[in-house]
Amino acid sequence: MAMKIGEKPFFDRVDDALENDFMRNAMASAQDRLRDKKLDATERDDEIGDWEEWRSAGEEIRRHTLENLDYYLDQLSENFAAKGGHVYFAKTAEDANRYIQEVARKKDAKHVTKSKSMVTEEIGLNEALEDVGCHVHETDLAEYILQVDDTDRPSHIVVPSLHKNKEQIRDTFKSKAGYTGTEEPSELTAFARSQLRDVFLEADIGITGCNFAVAESGSISLATNEGNANMVTSYPDTQITVMGMERLVPTWDELDVLINLLSRSAVGQKITTYVTNLTPGVEEDCVDAPKEFHLVILDAGRSNALGTEFQSALHCIRCAACVNVCPVYRQIGGHAYGSIYQGPIGAVLSPILGGYEEYGELPYASSLCAACTEACPVKIPLHEQLIRHRENYVAEQGKPKAGEKLSMKAFGIGASTPSLFQIAVKGAPTFLKPFVKDGSISNGPGPMKPWTAIREFPAPGKDNFRSWFKEHKRGRK
């Protein structure tokens, strides 16, 4: 599955990440910068008014849309088809790829340009197209860099090449694309632009993702900063847009609210440089629009969440605000999540889309600090959903360690039987005495081991608080 990144087990990926000092410094400073810019554009900006009200509006729009998903999907596809577009509902990633391969075959396509395509990354579209003889060209700068670097994978849902710095990009361009310049960002960008110019002109098909689709008019909307999506959607005669089935809004009014939430939450911009809205159907003499427009609406596991406590995970507008405040992501970066969806939303979404077998560990890769929930512009209770995943993992699908199950059972009994608890409280000092040195425990027994591997464990206090309390009360009378 293309959503998956790397073959190593979770803890090996974490170790790799933790050894990569460069990446970790880059993550930390990018987080600080993005978080600060976001706060400037949301909570500290007078123009936008009360940010909490915006969040509530966003949440309400997303809830309403998802609760009436069938209705709006029908409306979208009817309107899209009525204007001459082709709509295809793909149940699985394979379905989507097969449909798109078919279009490519019919068009005898050699070159495909792409933009804004996290969802095509999810389904592994590039490989599928290469299988039918197409050259696929990523045109967004970050995606282009990853592609030049032998298809490195994204590490962030908004800034996919966050884990690379300009020196690394220079080296990649030098060794793999014949670049001869410096690490100056403007020079690097100019190089990418010159490389891409011809590609835009020769493309047979343009493929994009979709930030939102507007049901009332059958349009798709793309928020971009580089403008490459406009090149991708205006040169080739055939356009294909792939969207997750949840990414739609009822009308233009809601689009307005969500675009505001998206650009401010993602990178702290009031609005992105381009907001491109496209509807199928062109007038006779129009030269810069595709003649054929396909909309692939993708399920690929999303309906697993419908009607469950995870439904609100589908409210996500992929702004990465949660990723940008996550203290775990800060330390391990995006690749360690093993999914193209990283951070808190990745830990919630990946098991929904890809199952617990593959992604069961991710919900545990969180300290439940709730920074994500606080940041989310559409108020998804991310940390609560991580707990729900853990419950499911324990109850049905997963295989928690027998020892853990047993100790939690014991916990349940201990925590509901006061007499047992008191025995434990009274017994702890004696039991732990052999391990106590200079007032703390450096090398704890059994379940304390992982704690004391890196920290001291406190020695149990000598007094019994309840006895003290009784005495104290008596003294006060």
Add this chain to the structure above:
Amino acid sequence: MKVSLFVTCLGELFYQDVAKDVVEVLERLGCEVDLPKGQICCGQPAYNSGYRKDAQKAAKQMIASFEDSEYIVTPSGSCAGMFKEYPGMFKEDKEWQDRAQAVADRTYEFTQFIVNVLGVEDVGAAYTARATYHTSCHMMRLLKEKEAPFKLLENVKGLELLPLENSYDCCGFGGTFAVKMVPISEQMVDEKVRHVEESTADVLIAADGGCLMNIKGRIDRKGKPIEVKHIAQILNSRA
């Protein structure tokens, strides 16, 4: 005013001195403190690990222990936050849900109770030190209490309160996270300790036993000369 103390399992096992300070401060502020007998642990370790059934057992025990209390006060933002989760844990059981709600509504974290219920911002404490304060995640985000501890600390004589860089970032405790994800937790607590050092404070103060245990454990392991204190210890200090 009658106050029932939820001392917490950490308070009972490791931090009896903190628990005593809590009692003394509350009494000095005119509260009559009792210690409901059946109380044990709030159930958070099981709940957060996905063992809802086992956590429900703990929750029922706590609800039964505290439902006659007028106010429930605890020296841990995280445990107070857990009480607020109780109603959500009994969605299929109306009776327990109502009982849980009644308890949740009367539960306060220690500093929150002093400032918001008793209306006191100066408890007359004196403690001379350069200190910084760790804003625990659960207190800040689940309990939504951001100000009470600062209001109280600002009025402690002799205390110089220094800002803590990236104070909003979790210290890496997260209950079982600290032992399940040791390498990640280690990096998080190290970053926290680094920021504490950079603040140049001699004392780190917090209002949550879990965070304190984690940060202090790491500070001690690394042999750093920084003291770690629960806010009740500061508020119960006299010149």
